[in-house]
Amino acid sequence: MNYINDRRSIRKYKPQIVDKKLIDEILNAAILAPSAKNRQPWKFIVYSETTKDEVLAEMEKGLLKTKEKLKNIPNSEYIFSDAFNTLRIMREAPTIIMVLNTNGSSPFADIDTFARMTEICDSLSIGAAIENMLLKATELGLGTLWIANTSYAYNELVSYIGTSAQLIGAVALGYADEAPSPRPRKGLDEVVEYR
Numbered sequence: 001m002n003y004i005n006d007r008r009s010i011r012k013y014k015p016q017i018v019d020k021k022l023i024d025e026i027l028n029a030a031i032l033a034p035s036a037k038n039r040q041p042w043k044f045i046v047y048s049e050t051t052k053d054e055v056l057a058e059m060e061k062g063l064l065k066t067k068e069k070l071k072n073i074p075n076s077e078y079i080f081s082d083a084f085n086t087l088r089i090m091r092e093a094p095t096i097i098m099v100l101n102t103n104g105s106s107p108f109a110d111i112d113t114f115a116r117m118t119e120i121c122d123s124l125s126i127g128a129a130i131e132n133m134l135l136k137a138t139e140l141g142l143g144t145l146w147i148a149n150t151s152y153a154y155n156e157l158v159s160y161i162g163t164s165a166q167l168i169g170a171v172a173l174g175y176a177d178e179a180p181s182p183r184p185r186k187g188l189d190e191v192v193e194y195r
């Protein structure tokens with residue numbers, strides 16, 4: 001099986017819950033990722049079908065607040081219809097894993113160039129961990145969605161989670177109730193230059 005080819009973003013889930021053993025396998029794959037200076041700046045908070053309602057209610061509050069605040073920016077309508085659609089998907093998925101950067105500060109903080117460079121490296125490390133999760137889940141017959149729309153409810157989510165770490169995003173996890181075709185990709189001719 002080629003899990004890189006088979007992985008898809010899944011936006012429809014069956015109600016079937018995911019066994020903790022499988023979630024642990026996925027998180028074990030996450031922590032095998034490389035990280036800048038081996039800092040391993042990740043933390044994962046798993047919300048199950050019994051605990052995710054409250055955190056998602058906070059996300060809804062945050063999205064509504066930010067939508068009102070940003071109603072005049074270009075593309076606001078598209079941004080928030082997409083964000084609310086993501087919330088709907090998160091409500092359907094039986095497991096939501098919030099992903100934090102334990103070394104990061106709030107995106108609203110004024111940080112210097114050195115701190116920003118460190119943060120870029122930590123974000124990349126966490127991206128590698130998330131990709132490992134998605135590929136392991138594919139191998140285990142599970143569907144995933146990598147989510148960044150949590151950022152439109154940033155303050156509400158970190159306050160509910162009760163953390164001073166930086167919220168990077170979330171991963172929705174469950175049994176897929178759809179089998180999407182591959183989404184388009186740019187060709188190598190568009191993205192690669194041999195010099």
Ligand SMILES: Cc1cc2nc3c(=O)[nH]c(=O)nc-3n(C[C@H](O)[C@H](O)[C@H](O)COP(=O)(O)O)c2cc1C
Pocket residue numbers: 007008009010086145146147148149150183
């Ligand atoms: C950093 C990142 C954030 C994303 N955030 C969201 C999101 O909030 N909601 C959503 O529906 N999809 C989200 N996606 C999924 C992308 O839309 C998806 O990966 C892309 O369209 C390609 O489709 P594929 O994953 O099926 O190949 C995100 C993906 C990445 C890598």
